[in-house]
Amino acid sequence: AQSVSQHNHHVILSEAASLELGCNYSYGGTVNLFWYVQYPGQHLQLLLKYFSGDPLVKGIKGFEAEFIKSKFSFNLRKPSVQWSDTAEYFCAAYHNAGNMLTFGGGTRLMVKP
Amino acid sequence: GAGVSQSPSNKVTEKGKDVELRCDPISGHTALYWYRQSLGQGLEFLIYFQGNSAPDKSGLPSDRFSAERTGGSVSTLTIQRTQQEDSAVYLCASSPGTGGYGYTFGSGTRLTVV
Numbered sequence: 248a249q250s251v252s253q254h255n256h257h258v259i260l261s262e263a264a265s266l267e268l269g270c271n272y273s274y275g276g277t278v279n280l281f282w283y284v285q286y287p288g289q290h291l292q293l294l295l296k297y298f299s300g301d302p303l304v305k306g307i308k309g310f311e312a313e314f315i316k317s318k319f320s321f322n323l324r325k326p327s328v329q330w331s332d333t334a335e336y337f338c339a340a341y342h343n344a345g346n347m348l349t350f351g352g353g354t355r356l357m358v359k360p
Numbered sequence: 361g362a363g364v365s366q367s368p369s370n371k372v373t374e375k376g377k378d379v380e381l382r383c384d385p386i387s388g389h390t391a392l393y394w395y396r397q398s399l400g401q402g403l404e405f406l407i408y409f410q411g412n413s414a415p416d417k418s419g420l421p422s423d424r425f426s427a428e429r430t431g432g433s434v435s436t437l438t439i440q441r442t443q444q445e446d447s448a449v450y451l452c453a454s455s456p457g458t459g460g461y462g463y464t465f466g467s468g469t470r471l472t473v474v
Contacts, residue, residue: 279460291451291465298460337403346416347393347459352402 249274251340253351260328261359268323268354270312270338279341280321281348282312286334294336297321308332330360362386364466366452372472373442381437381469385454392435393455393463394427398448406450409435410458442473 250273260266272278282294295306302314312323321338335355339348365384373379385392394406405419409429420426424442429435439446449470453463 279462281462283465290467291453291463293462293464296462341458341460341462343458343460345459346391346410347405347408348463349405350395350403 249340249342249345249349251338251349251351253336253338253354255354256352257355257357259357259359262330263327264358266323266325266328266332266356268336268338268356270321270323270351271319272321272338272340272349273319274340274342275319276342280312280314281339281341282306282310282321282323283337283339283350284334285337285353291337294323328356328358330358332356333358364452364454364464366450366466366469368469369467370470370472372474375444375473376441378438378440379442379471381439381450381452381471383435383437383452383466385433385435385452386456386464387433389454389456389464390432391455391458392429393453393459394435394437395451395453396448397451397468403451406437408459439471442471444473447471447473 252271280297283291284294285291297304297314305311337353338351367382390411392409395403407427408416424440427437449468451468452466
């Protein structure tokens with residue numbers, strides 16, 4: 248069965264620090280990859296997605312992610328975080344042998360002002 | 361509608377009672393999903409509807425859980441004889457096709473079983 252792993256469960260950063268959240272998936276075939284964000288008290292929102300083409304994907308609010316097929320990874324990055332980036336971040340993967348997204352366990356990010 | 365609508369937003373129920381959670385997906389979205397998010401946990405898949413096909417119920421944790429989707433639109437998740445471990449946020453999402461397009465999520469229903 249496909250799985251998605253997020254190894255960082257909690258991350259604490261100061262404002263202006265750089266961010267990288269890890270995501271690895273297990274499926275070896277064609278996958279679509281996603282990062283979702285859940286701000287405190289809000290619903291899950293799509294940050295960015297990768298289907299094909301350029302492995303460096305840019306999303307909203309200055310976030311980007313890089314698909315590295317050889318490492319089965321899709322890490323999320325942001326050069327300089329803000330306090331407003333405090334949220335929980337979920338990586339998800341879809342492959343067409345299944346019908347739904349498989350989500351990682353989430354990473355809680357706290358940015359200290 | 362403009363987004364995925366879930367009701368109620370909060371539900372407190374006594375152990376042993378039945379509850380119904382409602383989801384109204386984005387108009388035209390053929391796929392509808394239910395997930396459960398427990399405190400400190402990720403998203404646990406429950407059930408998936410695609411058009412008029414038979415639903416994928418492989419994620420339902422017990423036979424106390426059931427769901428239906430009427431007319432290819434609104435869905436209701438029913439939990440019978442609720443237990444304290446059913447306490448969680450129940451999320452509904454819809455997608456224009458398969459999950460490969462990504463989902464639009466509702467705000468969820470926070471269920472507390474006391």
